[in-house]
Amino acid sequence: MQPLAVIDFETANNQPGSACQLGIVLLEGWQVVGEYKWNIRPQRLYFSPRCVAVHGITAKDVMDCPTWDGLWGEINRVLDGTVILAHNAGFDARVLSSTCALYDLAIGPIDVQCTRLIAKKAWPSLRSHSLASMAEHLSIRFEHHDALEDAKAAATLLQEAARGIDAGDLEQLEAEFGLERGRIWSDRIKHPRSIRRSRKETICEVEPRYEKKVFRRDGNPLVQRADVRGKRVVEEILKQCEGELPLAHKHIVLIGTILGLDREDSVGFLEQLGANVQSSVNMQTQYVVQGTSAEVGLMTQALQALGSRQRSEIERRSGEGQPLHLLSQRQLLALLPAGLQAARGDFYG
Numbered sequence: 001m002q003p004l005a006v007i008d009f010e011t012a013n014n015q016p017g018s019a020c021q022l023g024i025v026l027l028e029g030w031q032v033v034g035e036y037k038w039n040i041r042p043q044r045l046y047f048s049p050r051c052v053a054v055h056g057i058t059a060k061d062v063m064d065c066p067t068w069d070g071l072w073g074e075i076n077r078v079l080d081g082t083v084i085l086a087h088n089a090g091f092d093a094r095v096l097s098s099t100c101a102l103y104d105l106a107i108g109p110i111d112v113q114c115t116r117l118i119a120k121k122a123w124p125s126l127r128s129h130s131l132a133s134m135a136e137h138l139s140i141r142f143e144h145h146d147a148l149e150d151a152k153a154a155a156t157l158l159q160e161a162a163r164g165i166d167a168g169d170l171e172q173l174e175a176e177f178g179l180e181r182g183r184i185w186s187d188r189i190k191h192p193r194s195i196r197r198s199r200k201e202t203i204c205e206v207e208p209r210y211e212k213k214v215f216r217r218d219g220n221p222l223v224q225r226a227d228v229r230g231k232r233v234v235e236e237i238l239k240q241c242e243g244e245l246p247l248a249h250k251h252i253v254l255i256g257t258i259l260g261l262d263r264e265d266s267v268g269f270l271e272q273l274g275a276n277v278q279s280s281v282n283m284q285t286q287y288v289v290q291g292t293s294a295e296v297g298l299m300t301q302a303l304q305a306l307g308s309r310q311r312s313e314i315e316r317r318s319g320e321g322q323p324l325h326l327l328s329q330r331q332l333l334a335l336l337p338a339g340l341q342a343a344r345g346d347f348y349g
Helices: 049-055 068-079 089-102 115-122 131-137 147-165 170-177 197-205 226-241 263-272 300-319 329-334 339-344
Strands: 004-011 019-028 031-039 083-086 110-114 182-184 251-255 276-278 287-290 325-328
Touching: 004 049, 004 068, 004 089, 004 147, 019 068, 019 089, 019 147, 031 068, 031 147, 068 089, 083 089, 083 147, 089 110, 089 115, 089 182, 089 263, 110 115, 115 147, 115 170, 131 147, 147 170, 226 263, 251 263, 263 276, 287 329, 325 329, 329 339
Parallel strands: 004 083, 083 110, 251 276, 251 287, 287 325
Antiparallel strands: 004 019, 019 031, 110 182
């Protein structure tokens, strides 16, 4: 049985290559066989106030610690032959890849899976699947935003999910929940995802939709299905980000969906950009994004009512001094590298 490495990174600032702490919990047969923690001196010794407020690590704490290239041999030996898991794995995978790239260190390829996706499948009725919310639900006591503590909490979550379906190994758990692994290479990342098997099962029952054809500048027909076009926009924005996380450490509440994607893909897109997507407004929330309904027949009035309630909450919190902003989809795209250009089709028209 392939060993599992549950990892968690803390970063000094919003650059993915600024790893300042790493925690790893090794599992074999769902049992913990090793725990590791490293404090890391980033290449650029700048700690943003926002990151320090989250994890409490300062430049002084890591001033005399080894840099990543000095630790990589030891870390790589621990990770060798494992499947990596992390809560919001897209963030940790990007930190690992970007930090190695800074020092010209080769990676893998290494398989990666996300404990947040696992939590969503194992406990679908919960409103939030953040690590803190899951720890509260499962009565896991831990010191949040300490890398090893977070890794241990995610490992416990994984064990509970496996126990709940009596999964003998990760492959069985993934098959039961309909999950596909991602992979980390030196030059790119494939993110873990859910397999939407229901689409194939119901495709014959859906009436065909006929849409007016429009044409691209080169004369070829342009498919206008919102989900297809939205995925192309997402791919282009991620490409333009060039490994950066423009929404790193941003706490966002998304109402509805964006770019014609379904809810899961909309949330996944924001998380790949580094965002922490919340289910409701709280003291950490910085942005509330007003999307749209992604499914025909969804209760639009209920969505609008939710937006009204959120607006009232935003006004109340803003009046109390909390820096909280309500964004449209267009305003959100304007925060991203080439976001508006990608949405207009400037890169593939």
